[in-house]
Amino acid sequence: MTKEEKYILEIRNLSKIFDADTEKEKEVLKNVNLKVDRNEFLCMLGPSGCGKTTLLRCIAGFESYDGSVLVNGTERPRPGTDRIMVFQDFNQLFPWKTVEKNIQYPLKLQGIRDKAELKQRTREVLSKVKLSGHEKYYPYQLSGGMKQRVAIAKALALRPEIILMDEPFAALDAMTRNELQGELLRISMEEKCTFIFITHNIQEAIVLGTRILVLAEGGRIVVDEKNTIKRPVTPASEGYGETWERLHSALY
Numbered sequence: 001m002t003k004e005e006k007y008i009l010e011i012r013n014l015s016k017i018f019d020a021d022t023e024k025e026k027e028v029l030k031n032v033n034l035k036v037d038r039n040e041f042l043c044m045l046g047p048s049g050c051g052k053t054t055l056l057r058c059i060a061g062f063e064s065y066d067g068s069v070l071v072n073g074t075e076r077p078r079p080g081t082d083r084i085m086v087f088q089d090f091n092q093l094f095p096w097k098t099v100e101k102n103i104q105y106p107l108k109l110q111g112i113r114d115k116a117e118l119k120q121r122t123r124e125v126l127s128k129v130k131l132s133g134h135e136k137y138y139p140y141q142l143s144g145g146m147k148q149r150v151a152i153a154k155a156l157a158l159r160p161e162i163i164l165m166d167e168p169f170a171a172l173d174a175m176t177r178n179e180l181q182g183e184l185l186r187i188s189m190e191e192k193c194t195f196i197f198i199t200h201n202i203q204e205a206i207v208l209g210t211r212i213l214v215l216a217e218g219g220r221i222v223v224d225e226k227n228t229i230k231r232p233v234t235p236a237s238e239g240y241g242e243t244w245e246r247l248h249s250a251l252y
């Protein structure tokens, strides 16, 4: 068993320049530093274009950057199954594969061949996202909300250390969004996993986050606070209004 470091994720002096040495050169992230505790649910708010997605992609290892990203104390510049990304787009599943095959594909790539194990893991994660019995469905037979549930199940099946979520509920209607927030909250409290979750929605950050960041231009962290409101959080919860106001004034 490997030694557990104090922080599951540590970002040190991370900078990202797109189109370096061209006239389009743009420094999107400037010297970002961040330490994330194990099992934290970190929500990131910030104006459009401030670099949230870029930061998440750097953590995932999809982008090159200056500085370091350490997972459990080890530099992780490349993608790996310790960090799994869930996107906003409903079309992140292979349309030609069933739910079951979508979930199992990355597991097989990881070298899991045992049919019973694959079936067991699929059953387990589908139950977690309340989609038991949907193994044989194709993505076109699912609603947007159900597709996002499958995307979450697929991530959970890999048992990652960190799940990275880029506005996964942004394209859902308000009712489905509320429902999925509740499901994700429950899952996050049951799983031994750290979540980094980007949203534009202050309510969503307060409902889900154990810690909330507000980013500004260049990925500068202008708010970094623990969310101490008693869960499950509703707009009637004590402290909700003040927190909402504080985050809102930091954002606008």
Ligand SMILES: Nc1ncnc2c1ncn2[C@@H]1O[C@H](COP(=O)(O)OP(=O)(O)OP(=O)(O)O)[C@@H](O)[C@H]1O
Pocket (backbone or CB within 6 Å): 018, 019, 026, 028, 046, 047, 048, 049, 050, 051, 052, 053, 054, 055
């Ligand atoms: N591949 C790329 N090449 C060049 N510039 C890019 C690239 N990806 C992102 N950018 C630029 O980086 C900046 C930050 O983009 P990013 O997508 O990280 O913002 P964001 O905070 O996620 O915004 P939003 O809230 O709208 O999703 C933008 O100015 C964008 O144009």
Ligand SMILES: [Mg+2]
Pocket (backbone or CB within 6 Å): 052, 053, 054, 166
């Ligand atoms: Mg984005």
